Amino acid sequence: MLNFEFYSPTKVIFGKETENQTAKEVKACGCRKVLLHYGGESARKSGLLGRIEESLKAEGIDYITLGGVVPNPRLSLVYQGIELCRKEGVDFILAVGGGSVIDSGKAIAMGAVSDCDVWDFYEKRTEPKAALPVGVVLTIAAAGSETSTDSVITNEDGWLKKGFGSVLLRPKFAVMNPELTYTLPDYQTASGGTDIMMHTMERYFTQVEDVDFTDALCEGLLRVMMKHLKILVKDPKNYDSRAQVMWAGSVSHNGLMSTGRIGDFASHQIEHELGGMFDVAHGAGLAAVWPSWARYVYKANVGRFAQYAVNVMGCAMDFQNPEKTALEGIERMEEFYHAIHMPVNLKELGVDPTDAQIEEMAEKATWFGRRDVGNFVPLKKEDLIQIYQMARG
Amino acid sequence: MDNFELHTPTKVIFGKGTEKAAGKEIKALGCKKVLLHYGGQSAKKSGLLDRIEASLKEEGIDYVSLGGVVPNPRLGLVYEGIELCKKEGVDFILAVGGGSVIDSAKAIGYGITHDFDVWDLYDGKAAAVTCAPIGTVLTIAAAGSETSNSSVITKEEGWLKRGYNNDVCRPVFAIMNPEVTYTLPAYQTASGGADILMHTMERYFTQTENVDFTDALCEGLLKTVMKHLLVLVKDPMNYDSRAQVMWAGSISHNGLLNTGRVGDWASHQLEHELGGMFDVAHGAGLAAVWGSWARYVYKENVGRFAQYAVNVMGCAMDFQNPEKTALEGIERMEEFYRKINMPTNIRELGIDLTEEQIEELSEKCVWGGRRTIGNFKVLKKEDVKAIYQMAK
Numbered sequence: 001m002l003n004f005e006f007y008s009p010t011k012v013i014f015g016k017e018t019e020n021q022t023a024k025e026v027k028a029c030g031c032r033k034v035l036l037h038y039g040g041e042s043a044r045k046s047g048l049l050g051r052i053e054e055s056l057k058a059e060g061i062d063y064i065t066l067g068g069v070v071p072n073p074r075l076s077l078v079y080q081g082i083e084l085c086r087k088e089g090v091d092f093i094l095a096v097g098g099g100s101v102i103d104s105g106k107a108i109a110m111g112a113v114s115d116c117d118v119w120d121f122y123e124k125r126t127e128p129k130a131a132l133p134v135g136v137v138l139t140i141a142a143a144g145s146e147t148s149t150d151s152v153i154t155n156e157d158g159w160l161k162k163g164f165g166s167v168l169l170r171p172k173f174a175v176m177n178p179e180l181t182y183t184l185p186d187y188q189t190a191s192g193g194t195d196i197m198m199h200t201m202e203r204y205f206t207q208v209e210d211v212d213f214t215d216a217l218c219e220g221l222l223r224v225m226m227k228h229l230k231i232l233v234k235d236p237k238n239y240d241s242r243a244q245v246m247w248a249g250s251v252s253h254n255g256l257m258s259t260g261r262i263g264d265f266a267s268h269q270i271e272h273e274l275g276g277m278f279d280v281a282h283g284a285g286l287a288a289v290w291p292s293w294a295r296y297v298y299k300a301n302v303g304r305f306a307q308y309a310v311n312v313m314g315c316a317m318d319f320q321n322p323e324k325t326a327l328e329g330i331e332r333m334e335e336f337y338h339a340i341h342m343p344v345n346l347k348e349l350g351v352d353p354t355d356a357q358i359e360e361m362a363e364k365a366t367w368f369g370r371r372d373v374g375n376f377v378p379l380k381k382e383d384l385i386q387i388y389q390m391a392r393g
Numbered sequence: 394m395d396n397f398e399l400h401t402p403t404k405v406i407f408g409k410g411t412e413k414a415a416g417k418e419i420k421a422l423g424c425k426k427v428l429l430h431y432g433g434q435s436a437k438k439s440g441l442l443d444r445i446e447a448s449l450k451e452e453g454i455d456y457v458s459l460g461g462v463v464p465n466p467r468l469g470l471v472y473e474g475i476e477l478c479k480k481e482g483v484d485f486i487l488a489v490g491g492g493s494v495i496d497s498a499k500a501i502g503y504g505i506t507h508d509f510d511v512w513d514l515y516d517g518k519a520a521a522v523t524c525a526p527i528g529t530v531l532t533i534a535a536a537g538s539e540t541s542n543s544s545v546i547t548k549e550e551g552w553l554k555r556g557y558n559n560d561v562c563r564p565v566f567a568i569m570n571p572e573v574t575y576t577l578p579a580y581q582t583a584s585g586g587a588d589i590l591m592h593t594m595e596r597y598f599t600q601t602e603n604v605d606f607t608d609a610l611c612e613g614l615l616k617t618v619m620k621h622l623l624v625l626v627k628d629p630m631n632y633d634s635r636a637q638v639m640w641a642g643s644i645s646h647n648g649l650l651n652t653g654r655v656g657d658w659a660s661h662q663l664e665h666e667l668g669g670m671f672d673v674a675h676g677a678g679l680a681a682v683w684g685s686w687a688r689y690v691y692k693e694n695v696g697r698f699a700q701y702a703v704n705v706m707g708c709a710m711d712f713q714n715p716e717k718t719a720l721e722g723i724e725r726m727e728e729f730y731r732k733i734n735m736p737t738n739i740r741e742l743g744i745d746l747t748e749e750q751i752e753e754l755s756e757k758c759v760w761g762g763r764r765t766i767g768n769f770k771v772l773k774k775e776d777v778k779a780i781y782q783m784a785k
Contacts, residue, residue: 213637
């Protein structure tokens with residue numbers, strides 16, 4: 001077990017009708033002018049935005065709105081938000097949406113109080129010194145951005161998708177009402193659930209030894225997620241399943257599951273390039289690449305993949321041939337993805353990259369040779385090309 | 394699953410050598426005068442206090458010291474600390490020790506920021522609106538007070554042991570170096586471990602339905618802590634076991650495992666009275682009463698006790714007779730307590746209760762009839778008496 005720091009100060013307000021508390025929480029932060037940041041029109045049509053606007057008015061808090069965030073949120077809208085915040089003297093960003101809206105909100109929060117180009121942070125050219133406070137009303141259980149340090153933005157100029165993390169970006173509060181997720185399309189529920197699971201799986205597949213406690217927490221989270229995602233395929237308005245999934249989504253990515261260990265995150269990097277090039281749903285993209293990643297790397301630690309197979313997927317251990325158990329665990333995971341209608345390869349994802357495109361993605365993922373991807377097995381460009389090829393289906 | 398709020402702002406700094414970060418963390422908060430609060434002489438003898446004092450000096454932070462905190466920390470010393478802090482202009486309290494020292498520090502933190510008698514908080518007569526900032530350097534994995542919102546203080550007059558919970562007292566940072574716990578006596582390691590387990594068990598035994606996620610986290614925590622407490626009986630200097638237990642100790646009590654559910658806490662109340670009257674080690678006291686509490690209440694929800702038996706204690710489910718499984722789980726838990734040399738009744742705790750003492754404990758426990766205890770089964774004075782009798 002490694003030394004670590006863990007700091008997760010986001011106040012979570014969870015349950016039915018909790019969105020009505022939003023304005024009170026903004027006020028408690030001492031802020032006066034809010035940027036209400038959101039995505040498409042569903043938040044307005046459902047009445048959610050209206051309720052939040054009413055609650056802001058009731059507390060006497062001024063606000064301006066900026067909608068239009070799309071999946072794989074764009075840098076150009078971030079620039080627009082920064083401009084707007086500066087012009088209007090905004091001192092609080094309220095993100096109403098899922099990971100894309102929150103990530104966009106975080107980028108605006110940094111950019112509004114920094115002199116440099118906000119993209120420089122994502123390019124790791126410089127570090128932000130401050131950020132406006134961000135609050136969240138979550139509408140999809142997926143990214144975990146509501147309590148995390150992270151933000152992922154796509155630069156249209158070259159379709160580069162890059163992530164950045166800083167404690168400055170942890171939201172002040174996260175309002176989570178599972179009921180708000182009732183009307184999500186099935187595909188988004190499943191894709192979000194896959195994302196949640198992958199946040200924990202990336203941490204689970206580690207080479208760090210003696211991490212029993214976080215192993216047990218990870219395994220419990222994954223089993224619960226699979227159980228309730230399957231329920232939601234048939235019964236999307238099941239409050240308790242929506243609630244388990246939503247809360248697990250935050251805990252999966254707030255840092256607890258990585259304490260004392262080094263996560264992998266290769267699958268995320270592999271998917272980021274896909275998302276940048278083909279604009280696929282993030283979770284579905286992860287499902288499409290994970291099995292190929294797993295088969296490419298499992299020999300580096302058969303024991304860990306066998307543990308996953310037994311403790312998470314419920315396989316019986318083959319003590320004479322642990323490798324068989326390890327591979328069975330990967331197969332069962334694919335079966336699970338199919339059960340929730342997620343792809344297990346690029347073909348099922350609806351993407352058919354050319355060899356040149358695979359070369360380009362592998363190139364971008366390794367920052368043109370400036371870095372390796374992943375920690376379970378550090379992957380170079382050639383490894384990534386093979387994994388993309390395996391994932392074609 | 395119930396609605397909930399969770400706010401855990403404590404920054405955790407975990408691992409080897411981390412105590413050296415104390416001075417820097419305090420400086421980053423802009424505090425200038427520290428009360429260094431600790432217990433007996435072991436922190437001084439081990440060199441830990443010296444290392445911390447050196448880190449304060451290095452950052453140019455002034456400090457005064459107040460040692461002498463004992464298990465079941467006393468109100469008398471809390472008053473002394475409040476006085477000292479006011480006189481010296483202390484703006485930060487650094488607790489170096491375990492739950493007792495941290496709880497005492499929290500009480501002092503409340504005391505220096507409020508005008509009324511600090512005991513009023515513990516007596517349910519007042520509520521705190523703020524608390525002086527508290528930092529902790531943890532030396533025993535047990536109470537979880539290093540990240541929790543609770544504090545338990547004993548008033549010598551009448552030997553009343555009372556707890557008070559408020560988010561304002563959550564420490565701003567918690568430094569945890571598992572190596573610091575290598576030299577704990579085996580009994581304290583086990584007693585601390587029993588306390589950690591009980592913090593999760595109190596939350597686990599709930600009547601709230603549809604709490605799969607926190608159930609799974611609770612079950613994982615309990616299995617891990619049991620595994621590593623058994624390792625530590627034979628190998629007390631095992632870093633990784635010390636580390637699992639120490640980190641689990643914080644997570645067990647920081648509120649996460651409680652989210653969306655109502656915990657029980659009857660065993661804690663039963664033990665608090667024992668601790669107030671006899672000054673027993675808290676975890677050992679919990680182990681001594683839990684089995685009797687469990688047998689007294691399990692029929693309220695046999696399914697939950699069976700789940701505990703199967704998912705935590707590894708029993709095989711008796712599908713024809715779940716009650717048998719439920720009872721087997723309680724027995725296996727008692728076996729586990731014996732393996733780590735913890736008592737499973739009050740006699741094994743070294744106490745021979747008289748009828749009068751049981752009457753007095755029960756009376757105090759329900760605040761003379763002003764409250765009931767527990768949520769899994771709501772217990773009145775007669776129930777409490779019956780459990781003390783069973784636990785004798």
